[in-house]
Every structure is written in C-alpha cells, then in structure tokens.
Amino acid sequence: MFAFIIRRAFQAIGVLLAVGIISFAMFRFAGDPVNQIVSLDTPAAEREQVRRSLGLDDPVPVQFARYLSSAVRGEFGVSYQFRQPVSDLLAERMPATLELALCATLFAIGFGVLMGVYSGLKRDSFLAKVFQTVSLIGISLPTFLIGILLIYLFSVILGWLPSYGRGDTVRIGWWTTGFLTTSGLKALIMPSITLGLFQMTLIMRIVRAEMLEVLRTDYIKFARARGLTTRAIHFGHALKNTLVPVITIVGLQFGSVIAFAIITETVFQWPGMGLLFVQAVQNVDIPIMAAYLMLVALIFVVINLAVDILYTVVDPRLRTSIRQPA
Amino acid sequence: MTQPVLSVRDLRVEFVTRRGILKAIDGISFDIGKGEVLGVVGESGAGKSVTGSAVIGLIDPPGRIAGGEILLSGMRIDNLPPEEMRRVRGKRIGMIFQDPLTSLNPLYRVSEQLVETIRTHTNLSASAARKRAIDLLAEVGIPAPERRIDSYPHEFSGGMRQRVVIALALCAEPELIIADEPTTALDVSVQAQIIALLKKLGREHGTAIMLVTHDMGVIAETADRVAVMYAGRIAEIGPVRDVVQNPLHPYAKGLMGAIPSLESDTDRLVQIPGSMPRLSAIPPGCPFNPRCPYVFDRCRVERPEPIQHSEHRVACHLYDQSSVRSEAVA
C-alpha cells in the first residue's frame, strides 16, 4: 500500500514537471519578458540591466531550475497587470473557485446518483425517461448557454437569484466564504448548477448503466435467492458496487470542474481563479497564466492520487492486490 | 407415501421474445422427498436452470410461469405474492449456483453476507447471528472459522468459496436445496469434496436436494433418483440405478453410453449425433425425433406423454402399448 502511494507520488511529480516545462516555455514563446516590464522607449542598456537583474541572461536550464524552485515555494513572480505577487492574487481568488467547484460537485453527485439509481431500477418508467432527456440536454448544451438561460429565467424574469458575483462573503483567516450569508448561498445556486450539470448527467448515466450491469450479476441473483429484501439488494449490494466508477468519475472530473469553472465564472462574473485567468489571457499576463496552469495540474494530480487511495477503501480486492503485486 | 418436499406438476415456463413465445419448460412433473437427492441431467439449454429458477421464484420477465403448480411440502408457492415468495427463498428453499467466484458480493466480508442472510430469516441478535454463522462455516468444513469469517470472498479459494455459498444456502435450515451445477466451475480435485459435503448435509438435515449436474459419475454416486431433461421436457425419470444402468429413453441411452471422463470439461456429455434444437425450432411430435435412432412415423406427429414403465417414467412412443400395437398392425 505504502509502496503503491510512493509509486503514484513519483508519477505525480513527473506530470508536474512536464507541466512546469510547458508553463516555463510560455514565458519564452510569448515574446521577450523584458518588453512586458519596461516601456517602449527604455534604452537598450537599461533593458540589459533589467534582463540581468531578472536572471534572463542565464542558461535556459538554470532559469528553469530557478523557476521550479520558486514555484515549489509557491512563488510565481509578479503579475504584469496588477503588479502584485501572483501567489497572493491566486490565494485571494481560490476560495471562490473552490467553494463553487465543491457545490457543483455535491450537486452533481447528489442528483446524479439519485437519478441514476432511480432510472436504473425503474428504467421503463416515465420519470426515468424524463431524466434521460434532461441528461441529453445537459450533455449537449454548452455551459455558457445553460448559464445564460438560467440567468434569464431566475434573475431577469423571476428576479429570485442574483445574476452575478458571490454575494456577501465572510472572512475566516485568509479564506473568504459565501456559505455563511444568505446572499452568498443564493449566489452559489445558479453557478453551481451551471458548472455541475454536465457532471451530474455523466454521473447519472454511469450510475444507471452500472446499476443495470450489476443487477444482472450472479451475486445479485444469489442475494435474491437468499431471500434478502429488495431494499437490501438494491441499496446494500447493487449500489455499493456502482461506487467505484462513480468515485472515478467524480474524482477525475473534479479537476475538470475547476478547470471549466473558467466559463461559468465568466458568465456569472464569479470572482474566482478562472475569471482571473481569463483576464490574464486578455492582457497576456504570463505569470498568472503559468501559475494557473501549474495550480490546475497540481489539483488534478492530487485528486488522482486521492481517487486511487479511495478505490482501495471501497474495494477490498484492490487492497490485497496492491499489497502483493502479482 | 409421505408428502414430498417438492412437488412440481405439469410446469410450463415461457419466454416472451420478439420472435414469439419460447416454451423453455413444456410440462414437467416430478417430486422430491425428504432427504432425497434428485439428480437432473441433460444437455446445455435443456431447461435445468430454468426449472430451478421457477421453483425458487426467480423467473424474471420476459419469462413467466405459464402453467402448472409448484408445491413445497404441500403448500402452493408458484402463485405467492412477491413478498411472501421472498420469505420462502433462502428460508425454506436454498439455492447454490454454478460459480462460487461470482456468487458472493466481492465488496462485503463473508461474515456480513452470512449475518445479513441469517438475520433476514430469523430474529437472532447480531451477535447470535454471528455465532451461528461461525457454526455454519465450521459445518461446511471451513478451517478456523472464527478467524476466516471476517475475510473477503476473494481471500478464499474456489472450493472454499463454494463452501461459503453452501453455508449461505443453509442459513435458515431450508427444506429444499437446489444446487445448479455446484461443481462445474471448480477444480476437479475439489469437486468430489463439495458433492460429498452436500450429500452429508442433506442426510444430516433431511434436506431434499435437486442436484443439477453434467457429471453422470456424480449422479450415479449421489442421487437417489435421476431426471433426464431434453428440450424443456423430462425424457425419463426414475431410480438412479435403473436409469443409469438400464435407460429406456433413446436419449438417455445415448447419455449413459457416454459417461464423460473427469478431464472433459465440455458442456455436452453426449455423443449422440446432432444437437438439441433451439427453442424456436422444436420439431413437432417428439423433440428428439431428428436425432433418434429408433424414430418412427408416430414420433414426427404425436408428442409422447410420460408413461410409467416399471419404476421409470419415460416419454417415448416405444414404450406405449398402443404404439407397439399399431406397429404390430402395420
């Protein structure tokens, strides 16, 4: 088990290194960084001065090593637009994105599992067909369109929910949360649905397919032959066996949820990292873009690792096979 | 004669498919008495498993019981409401399937699966149920049951897992056990042990056993009576010694002439040329007529009904006096 985690951790470091190279390369391909810092009429000598002070005249590997070592310490340089450390900017925006992603994921899991179980058990019922249709819509409509439709319905026509922003937030240490105020919670509803809808339909489809699959297995037949109640069979035996794929999807998708929050945050003007990234792209603010890339990669990698560990909690077979690799 | 534990009367099971109604079981009757082992043999697709599923009430749509009666110790069970039938399953009828590797839920400990079954059918407390579970494991021959009970299914070998499955089927001391090819998926070396265990348990508890198997050797050793199935019907049924040594039905003759060796793991134990017709293409008259070496005109038009012939019951026109007469006349 421990060896397995170590092995996975090394793979994770490999992935992060690769992303590090890409984000480092961004600086070099996006033109001369010195140009971003000095003004147009700065004399060449002064430019050289800046270049040397930033270490940009060192060999590329040395620069990369320096870049990585500061990235490990959480330093990603200074934003060209804001003239503030990128790490501060990201830290300030992170709670908004994480809270949004969390709510979207909870929404996706809650409704996805419920609807999936229902349509797996009663696949010919009217409601199951409604769910199938909804899931088709959820998968085929682009996120921004769903967001705009929701805003149109609930903000413009009904006036129930705010169309943009986070509402009021409460500061706890460096974290700002929208969970503690009514306006903050209300502001979370539509962005969470928008962001989580795709995942919800995905989870629903997977749970449904897995339920149908599991209900055909021998151990379910045997459980019925043992006279267990329908409830114990469906929710004790069948549902638990659908959890492994659900964990996979939820886990792997959580990274995408954070990554795709860019679109939702733009639609709802949600003050998170995604919105920061979009602004950075518009202003060619390479340090922010590079740092965001590294951060998203880190989140992906950490989640993958967590998912691998979770599997072994759910499925005892993996525990032994990992302990004693064949 | 005392009342049989299981009595199946003219049972019919159909599957409604797009290509029409398939008669998987077409009018079979048999009894199993207390402590008796009925062996059921026949080629793959003969309807052995469907018969077992019908008895335990697990025929799912598109299948349905289309006729006949199933009586358990005199009580009709084929028309029970689902919830009452559920209470019969596991409590009064235990079932053992072919593959112990897939019969157990991989995500639950053996103890959890045993305790849940015991507590479904009795009102034992959790700790009493656990104690009973340990006793059951000991009874089916699992060494060090107090320690092994908390293992997961994958931590047992195939033979041990089938013992766990048997323990699960025994949880509520059922009157009847249906064992559907309980050793087919197992190593040859453990097959005999499992069969011996089943036989011993049946004897000790007076359980009636319906033992479906491909292995004529097992039948000869274990069963009291044997039913030979073909295309959803019972071709011949009778005391095991008679049927094995002196089969009457031409299909049974073919089967007994070809008792397979232990190494052959094929589904077909028959060396009779041809194969069993598909359900959608069962010929009129005797379903065996295209393959029967003794076929005569009547076989192609009239379905043979089971006829008592000494201790056997055989569905073949050869043993019908009227047909002998008609042949004599012809």
Ligand SMILES: Nc1ncnc2c1ncn2[C@@H]1O[C@H](COP(=O)(O)OP(=O)(O)O)[C@@H](O)[C@H]1O
């Ligand atoms: N769910 C089903 N739908 C349609 N036909 C079925 C179904 N289950 C079984 N059958 C048919 O019933 C017949 C008997 O099957 P079965 O009892 O499993 O045979 P076996 O004697 O090998 O156990 C087969 O021809 C099979 O095709």
Ligand code: SF4
């Ligand atoms: S009825 Fe005719 S075809 Fe069928 S087994 Fe007897 S002799 Fe053969």
Ligand SMILES: [Mg+2]
């Ligand atoms: Mg079968």
